[in-house]
Amino acid sequence: MRVTIEILTKCTSPERGITSERSLDHIVSMFFACFFFLFKAKCALKNLRIKTTHTGSEFRIIGLSEDTCYSQTFQIKRKNGNGGSDTVEEVTVFEYYRKNWKIDLKGSAHFPCLNVGKPKRPTYIPLELCHLVPLQRYKKALSTLQRSTLVERSRQNPQERMFVLSGVLRDSDYNSVPMLRECGISIAQEFTQVAARVLPAPKLKSGDGEDIFARNGRWNFNKNRLIQPKRVQRWVVVNFSAQCNAHHLAQRLIHCGNLKGLPVDPEDHVFQERSHMGRERAETRVNDMFQQLLSGDKPSFVLCVLPERKNCDIYGPWKRMCLVKYGIVTQCLAPTKINDQYLTNVLLKINAKLGGLNSLLQIERNQAIPLLSKTPTIILGMDVSHGSPGRDDVPSVAAVVSSLEWPLISKYKASVCTQSPRLEMIDSLFKLVGNEDHVIIRESLMDFYNSSRGHKPEKKNHFQRWG
Template sequence: MESQKPPNAEPAKRSSSIPNRLPMARRGLGRTGETIQLVTNHFKVSMHSNANTGAHFYQYNVSLAHEDGHPADAKDIGRKVMDKVHETYHTEMAGMSFAYDGEKSLFTIGSLPSKKLRFTVVLEDASSNRYKCTLNIDSPDDGSDRKRSRRPYHSKTFNVEISFAAKFPMDSIVRASYGQPSKHLQDAARVLDIILRQHAAKKGCLVVRQSFFDNLPRNFTPLGGGVLGCRGFNSSFRATQGGLFLNMDVSTTLVIQPDPVRDFLVSNQNVKDMYHIDWSKAKRMLKNLRVKTLHSNAEWKISGLSERTCRNQTFLMKQRNEGPDGDEVRSVEVTVYDYFVKHRKISLQYSGDFPCINVGRSKHPVYIPLELCTLVSLQRYTKPLSTQQRSSLVEKSRQKPQERMRALKSNKYDANPMLRSSGISISTQFTQVEGRILPTPSLKSGNGQDLSPRNGRWNFNNKELAQPTKIDPWLIASFSSRCNMKTLIQDLIKCAKMKGISMGYPAEIFTENPQYMRQPAPVRVDKMIGTMMSQFRRLPQFILCILPQKKNCDIYGPWKRQCLSGCGVPIQCIAPSTPVVNDQYLTNVLLKINAKLGGLNSLLTMGYCPSLHLISTIPTLILGMDVSHGSPGRPDVPSIAAVVSSRHWPSISQYRATVRTQSPKLEMIDSLFEPLPNSKDSGIIRGTLLDFYKTSAKRKPEHIIIFRDGVGESQFNQVLNIELEQIIEACKLLDEQWHPKFMVIIAQKNHHIRFFQNGSPSNVPPGTIVDNTICHPRNNDFYLCAHAGMIGTSRPTHYHVLLDELGFSADDLQQLVHSLCYVYQRSTTAVSLVAPVCYAHLAAAQVAQFIKFEDLPESSSGHAAAPVPQLPSFHEKVADTMFFC
């Protein structure tokens, strides 16, 4: 496949000029399928006929500074300052209401009296580490409440500058309602977003980007570990084919349970009492959280913990003694415990043996006994969740379609006073849209038998797999004593025979030595591998691993790494919850095993739609690309990029995966093309192209279809002009005269659009597609629910076609995407996302277990970024298999 070059020739270099491709426009709407009437959680935005359509939105830049001139950049201070500006200088601002984003931008309807305004405001009782605590001011030793009441309020002065930045007409909203284009529509939508968020913030809601969460008991659900799931709403204004809409949906975030600090720490660390607390971990957990003190009802931000216990931690207290020359003020050293017990007359039951809460600064600490502090409500929890917490969150966040609709109707978003005063109204009715139910793809099983999917499902009852494999020899490695091994083996072999898989009795069964069960997972795995290699001299074709508990137990990652990277043996891990498992469980296990060993479970009938026929006659490579990131609480964990590629053309059911680490939170894949001198590795794409050539009768792909997951609209141009350009350069590296045609499609699951059948408790049928009304006014996009939603409310996948050099019609393209949701080899159901992207998710998630990135030490923000750890390479015997299946 590679063109002939001199042995020492320089590799092709990337083009120095980055192209400027733009997302393609819609070519037309699809027509195939049965029509279905739906409603969606979009609410029409319009302006009253008597509104001043000639008015403008005015944008102003906001600058906040402390009295000493230093910028006031604390996250929670901006809204407080601007609320004070509105209260104090209402006349100077001509009585104008404004929408403030909490940071640098302010919007008004109509102009302010001047292009530049300057104000000075004073906030009293503002909670900040910049302020002094009662422990550091004059305090009588008798704890007199009368004298303590004379303390001045803590206050801070802020300088505010508001300067004109831009203006744009409000009539863009009116034009949008009539389907007319407007270059300022996105700007208008942003202003409306800010107006809604500001209204929520003034009501005391927690605002998280586009979502807001109220402090009502019914919104909270416990997840364990001192963490609550908090249900609220997500809102965004969207410009669509049908005009401007408010997309409103239910949203969930994580918050700290507002308990006494003691109770929270015991629950968070899952210990029986305070004496078992890991205080270094507690310090990291509590930092920057807000607490309210029981003795003063004041609110503070935690900066840390004291180094010594409450009984031993001292500070200098000013004390006034009466003498012949008048009052004498001197400083005496006193412990925090004695101060509160003897001077403040506050009884402390348990704080003496534990650190104090520090609400001051490092050089000027202010200590409060732990039992006097209670966590404030509606504080976000940003640390990684445990497996149990994550499962609980998913389970408790689900809502059936009708339940979700009722929740959305309860939100009074149309009562916003600023919107009403400007003549803007938001409908309270769900928007009606017309959808279509695409024809169900045709599938084949073994011996050419037809599989007949119904409601997105099918089964292999009395049918063999399309291409079953022969498994010999194979081994069992068991870390579990709960499983009935004899019955499991008999039932697995019997089920395999029914599916056409030739599978004899395992050559050996290895059971973990009980003396190692309490050892760390890597040690347990090493001992098992050592025993297997010493007693079974040759490599087996396959190993079945029985885990002691759920699949994501500690053994899973080290076991995968040893087998896939070290030994080169395909493996399947199972964790039966009962001693005897049923046929459906065994069938699902065999589907995965067969795919990993090179077999095929089912095949698409290529004559099903014209686009599939085109793919089967013209060599076509299909890529699925995704980047997964570390958990929100660990921004230093490397991101993992995965690219899966189709092989054995004309098949579109078999794939291989390439996985690389890259810098944390980097969304663009930076290793698609890396022309390094004297290196066989020129990036991910070179390997995928060579594999396609090798497995496809030495044919180069003339068409390359790319499915990219995990990017937002702001990154579409980067996918088109950076990632695609790397792929083109990789093609040139192999053959400068080779110019394949490309199709680039973005697949998005992280959105808040939902569809409902009005009056029906069920989810929309599998194959439901919508490409009108609420779709982009120009770009080529559509929503597809390929799967049958059995739990909660189905979330459609939002597909954006950025580039199509293949010239597919709307119907052909939509049916191709629908078909690729039926080639997922792990199950007998249609999946919600095209299979290549699902495989990329799986590959990234499984390989991430090779190195427990979450266990790496946290990097300090003040130090240079640590080098990205590299993943171990796959053994050559499994590198090209569907190990991720």
């Protein structure tokens, strides 16, 4: 009897950041506006390989010189023509290349040099004489704009991806490889057909008792009220955008909230960014805004208007300052066109962050969820996110969500903690302090018990994202 074994192979087209062959003086000139960007240039270029235009040699960058080519000096030995001992002369990089290589440095004379030598024996090469070696995998953290561009270019619909992968299989022609034929291995050129089914979109219940049906994968709340609206009070607006009328935006938000049954008090204050701060670093702009914000009473909610919708450097520092340092609920937005649909989506986020409930599943309201509605059950979801490639010094962030108010499953709490870099196991789920556990799982169980009228969970459903 002949046994046939089938092996399924996952084919994909991974996207990575790689370097292109470009002149380094053009790249580095963009970094030298101030000392902060000079530091970023050193980090970005370290360990990349370059090729020199005057010798064709390849080197690995270990850093940048402390001074510019015009001022940076190094020692060179000169032979004594009278047969005496060699003399040591100190010359600048600029003079060395002009005398020894007949090269007049122009574009990079006032920029630092690349150091391609050793820590104790540096070798300096001017930027304009170097090109990056192409197709090097870039493992360090990408900027906001670079990440956005990479995501945009790697996004493919299923038909496009299937066409690309089919071309790879066809061009590779694995079945003509002698070793595979000798081993009796053949590789099919067609994709494997897998039986599947499309689940119907769940029906939702709004606060006015109406059913909300999905259309093209979306639910429209524009004409519906919320299940449990949470009053927005003691709130302020901070405006980083010179193009947005923050006062008008706040009035529109209040009006839209009243239509949804979400009471929004008048804003306490609108803080405008100082005009001279627009060209400063993102962290500096955020710190300056918080000095204004904390000059009065601490608000319970902050609406933040960003200067641009995509690739905004303020977003990360602002979120860290609000959520991590001061514990203030915040919602960021960068409106290019304000309408009721846009403001409704913003209010849904705000209500959820303040502890409200936007909608319920229809079967959840009818207490008809199999295995869950009849038996007290807690649902847990977990995930761990890591720093960007090359940032091994950045802590990993673990997040756990747990359901509340059984028999509901749409109400939940979130817990976030940091842990050692690249650690996949969440080490804060259980941790004994004396004879008691005082970390995430215990807190989730106690919150479930207190919010579910004294019911203890008899079952636990656990979902963890992987990959």
